[in-house]
Amino acid sequence: MADGMVRAPGADVTGELLAVRRLEAWYGESHVLHGVDLDIRPGEVVTLLGRNGAGKTTTLRAVMGLVGRRAGSIRYAGRELIGVRPDVIARAGIGYCPEERGIFASLDVTENLMLPPVVRPGGLSIAEIHDLFPNLKERAGSQGTKLSGGEQQMLAIARILRTGAKLLLLDEPSEGLAPVIVQQIGRMIREIKARGFTVLLVEQNFRFAQTVADRHYVMEHGRIVDMVANAELASSLDRLHQYLGV
Amino acid sequence: MDEIFGIPAPLLFGQLLLGLINGAFYAMLSLGLAVIFGLLNIINFTHGAQFMMGAFAAWMLLNWVGLNYWVALILVPIIIGATGVLMEWLMIRRLYKLDHLYGLLLTFGIGLIVEGLFRNEFGSSGLPYQIPPQLSGAWDLGFMFLPVYRGWVVAFALVICLATWIVIEKTRLGAYLRAATENASLVQAFGINVPRMVTLTYGAGVGLAALAGVLAAPIYSVNPQMGSNLIIVVFAVVVIGGMGSILGSVITGFGLGVVEGLTKVFWPEASATVIFVIMAIVLLARPAGLFGRA
Ligand SMILES: Nc1ncnc2c1ncn2[C@@H]1O[C@H](COP(=O)(O)OP(=O)(O)OP(=O)(O)O)[C@@H](O)[C@H]1O
Ligand SMILES: [Mg+2]
Numbered sequence: 001m002a003d004g005m006v007r008a009p010g011a012d013v014t015g016e017l018l019a020v021r022r023l024e025a026w027y028g029e030s031h032v033l034h035g036v037d038l039d040i041r042p043g044e045v046v047t048l049l050g051r052n053g054a055g056k057t058t059t060l061r062a063v064m065g066l067v068g069r070r071a072g073s074i075r076y077a078g079r080e081l082i083g084v085r086p087d088v089i090a091r092a093g094i095g096y097c098p099e100e101r102g103i104f105a106s107l108d109v110t111e112n113l114m115l116p117p118v119v120r121p122g123g124l125s126i127a128e129i130h131d132l133f134p135n136l137k138e139r140a141g142s143q144g145t146k147l148s149g150g151e152q153q154m155l156a157i158a159r160i161l162r163t164g165a166k167l168l169l170l171d172e173p174s175e176g177l178a179p180v181i182v183q184q185i186g187r188m189i190r191e192i193k194a195r196g197f198t199v200l201l202v203e204q205n206f207r208f209a210q211t212v213a214d215r216h217y218v219m220e221h222g223r224i225v226d227m228v229a230n231a232e233l234a235s236s237l238d239r240l241h242q243y244l245g246v
Numbered sequence: 247m248d249e250i251f252g253i254p255a256p257l258l259f260g261q262l263l264l265g266l267i268n269g270a271f272y273a274m275l276s277l278g279l280a281v282i283f284g285l286l287n288i289i290n291f292t293h294g295a296q297f298m299m300g301a302f303a304a305w306m307l308l309n310w311v312g313l314n315y316w317v318a319l320i321l322v323p324i325i326i327g328a329t330g331v332l333m334e335w336l337m338i339r340r341l342y343k344l345d346h347l348y349g350l351l352l353t354f355g356i357g358l359i360v361e362g363l364f365r366n367e368f369g370s371s372g373l374p375y376q377i378p379p380q381l382s383g384a385w386d387l388g389f390m391f392l393p394v395y396r397g398w399v400v401a402f403a404l405v406i407c408l409a410t411w412i413v414i415e416k417t418r419l420g421a422y423l424r425a426a427t428e429n430a431s432l433v434q435a436f437g438i439n440v441p442r443m444v445t446l447t448y449g450a451g452v453g454l455a456a457l458a459g460v461l462a463a464p465i466y467s468v469n470p471q472m473g474s475n476l477i478i479v480v481f482a483v484v485v486i487g488g489m490g491s492i493l494g495s496v497i498t499g500f501g502l503g504v505v506e507g508l509t510k511v512f513w514p515e516a517s518a519t520v521i522f523v524i525m526a527i528v529l530l531a532r533p534a535g536l537f538g539r540a
Contacts, residue, residue: 064435090437102432106424114418115425116436163437 017042017167017198018063022072025055025062032058034222035072040167045189045199047209050219051245056202057099059219060169063200064096065089076167091119095160099171099202103144103152109136112144113159120164124195129158132188150181154188161192168192171202186211206233206240218243253511259390261507267396267465269503270403271458275480276487276495277410278454284427284490285447288338288349294477295357296452299326300459301468302364305375315378315464322460323453330452334445357474364470372467399461406457407496414492423447427490482525488538498536 018040025033033055040046048056062070065086074081081089090096095116104112113129113136130137133154139147147155153173160168170189174182182205189199189212203209209216210233218226220243228236250258275293282290303325304318313321333356341348377395384391414420426433426440434440459473466472480499487498502521510517528536 066431066435085439086431086434087437087439090435096432096435098432102429104425104428106428107421111421115421115433117438119437160436 015041016075017044017077018200019075020059020063020073021075023059023062023074024071025058025067026069027058028068032067032222033062033070036062036219036222036224038217038224040198040200042166042198043193043196044215045193045201045213047201047203047206047213047216048219049203049206049209049216049240049244051204051243054219055222056219057171058222060096060098060171060200060202063089063169064094090116090163090165093120093164093166095163095165095168097156097160097168097170097173099175101152101156103147103155105143105145107144108140109142109144109147109155110140112155113162116159116163118163120166122166123164124161126162129161132161132191133158150177150184153177153181153185157185157188161197166196167198167200169200169202172204173201174203174205174208182208204244206244216240251512256390258511261511262504263390263392263396263400263507264510265504265507266400266500267503268506269500270400271462271476271499272480272483272503273407273496273499274403274458274461275455275476276484276499277407277492278451278458279480279484280487280490280492280495281410281414281423281454282448282451283484284492285423285430285444286334286338286342286349288341288346288353289481289489290448290451291350291354291477292333292357292360293353293452293455293480294473294475295360296326296330296455296473297459297462297476298364298470298473299329299360300456301375301463301466301472302368302459303456304460304463305373305468308375315460318460319457323457326456326459327449327453331445331449333452334448338448339441339445361470361474368470370470372469375463375468377464395464399465402461403458406454410454411492411496479521482521484535486521486525486528486535488535491535491537494535494537 016039020036020038023033023036024031036055036059038046048059050056058067061067063074063081065081065084070082072082076092076094079092081092104115107115135151136155136158139151144155145152157170157173173185177185186208189201193199193212201209201213206216210230213230215230216228216233217224218228218240226239226243228240248255275297279290279293282288300322303322304315307313307318307321308315337352338349341352381395381398384393385397414423422433422438422443426438426443430440462472483498483502484495486502487494502524505524506517506520509520
C-alpha cells in the first residue's frame, strides 16, 4: 500500500489535503472559533491539543459542517467546504468519529459497522477490519451500546475505515479508557497511517499523542496558538505544559 | 357449542371480527404515526384527514377516471404520499427547530382545512364504494359467516404491518431510519442526505394512512369525517402502545380493537370508552406506554 506521503489526487498545489483558514464558528449566538488556521498534508497524523473548552471539538464539527454557522475557508483536496452540507462533505471523503462515539443503541454491532455508506473506493474490507479489531467480530450480533467503552471506541473508528474516506477526524479516542486499550488504539492509529490514511486527532493526553503524531497544534480560546513538530516535542515540553496546564 | 360464557357464539365471533377489523385500521394508522414521530418528532395530526383523502381518492379514481379498487390500492398511496412530501417540504420542515407544539398546531390546522374543503365539495352524508367483485360474498366457516372483504382487510393489514416492520428492523434503509431517529446529525455526517430521508419518510407515513383509507372505503361510507372519528381512538392507541415503537403500535392496535369488540359483547355501554379508560390506566402506571422506552 501507499507509504503515507503519496499525494492524494486533487490535493492543493501546496500539498495540503486539508487547509483551514480564518475559520470562525458559532453555536447560535455564541462565537466559539475566532480564526483557526491549520494544514494537514496527505498521510500525516496531526493532533489538536488544548484545554477543556478550547474549541477542539468545535473545530472538527465545523469541518464536518455540524455547527450553526461558519465563516472563513476550509479546503479539502482543493475543494471549498464552507456552505456545503454535512452529507456532501462526508462524501468528499472525510470520516468523522465524534467525542461521544455515537454508537447507535437501536443497531447491533454489524449494523453500526455497516451504517456509513461507502463514499469512495479504497476503504478497508470487513476482513481487514476484523483483523484490526478481533473483538468486533466476536460481538457482531450484540446491541451497539452493550459493548465496553473500549470496544465502542474501536467500533466508532472501524466504521469510518470502511467508507473509503481518506481524512479521518478522531475526537479524543483515548478519553476515559484503560491504559492497555489506549495502547491498542495507538497501535491502530499507526497501522492506519501506514495504510495511507490522514488523521486529525483531538487529544488532551499528549503523552499518548506523541506516540502517534507527526505534528501537534495547540488551541486556546478558539484559536491555534502554536505548532510543534513531534521531533521537537522534547525541547518544547515546558511550553506545552504551560498551554495545557499539566 | 352455541354459547360461550352465556353469549351466543355467532354474536361473540361477529364482534371479535369487527374488533379485528377496527384493530387493523388502528394498527395501520398508528404505525404511520409512529414512523413519522420517530424521525420527525412531530405528532402528525393531519393523519386522519390523510386517511380520509385516501378513501376519497379511491372513490374519485373509480367514479371520475374509471380506475378500479386494485389500481387504487397502488396509485392512491403514491398520490396522497406525494401530497405529504409536498407538505413536509413546503411547511413542516420549517418547524423542526421550534417547540413540538408548533408542529402539532400546523398539522392539526391543515387537517381541519382539508376536512372542511371535502365537506364543502361532497357534503357530509357519505358516498358509497362497492366491494370489488373478487372480494364480495362470504365464507361459511362452520361457526360463522366471514365476509370475504373483511377477512381480506385483516390479512392485508397484517401483511402491510409485517412488511413495514421488516423494512425498518431488517434492511439497510431501516438502519438509516433507526440511526437518524437517535442522532440525525451524525447520520448526515456519514454521508446520508437526512433532510431528503425525512421528507420521504413523512410521505411514506402519509401513504400508509392513504392505503388504510382505500381499504376502508368499501367498509365505512366515504365521508369527510371518517378520519377524525377514527383518529381520536388511534391517538389513544399510540399513547397506550408507546410513541415511536413500531411493533408496539401494531400489537396494541390489533389488541385494542379486539378488546373493544369484546367489550361490546360483555358490557356494551362501556365499549365507546374502554380504550380511553385503558389509556388513563397506562398513563398512570407506565407513562412511556406499554412498549415505549422511558
Ligand atoms: N452546542 C453548544 N452550544 C453552545 N456552546 C457550545 C456548544 N458546544 C460547545 N460549546 C462551547 O464552545 C466552547 C468550545 O467547546 P468545544 O467542545 O469545542 O471544546 P473542546 O476543546 O472540545 O473541549 P473538551 O476538551 O472539553 O472536549 C466551549 O466554551 C463550550 O462551552
Ligand atoms: Mg471536545
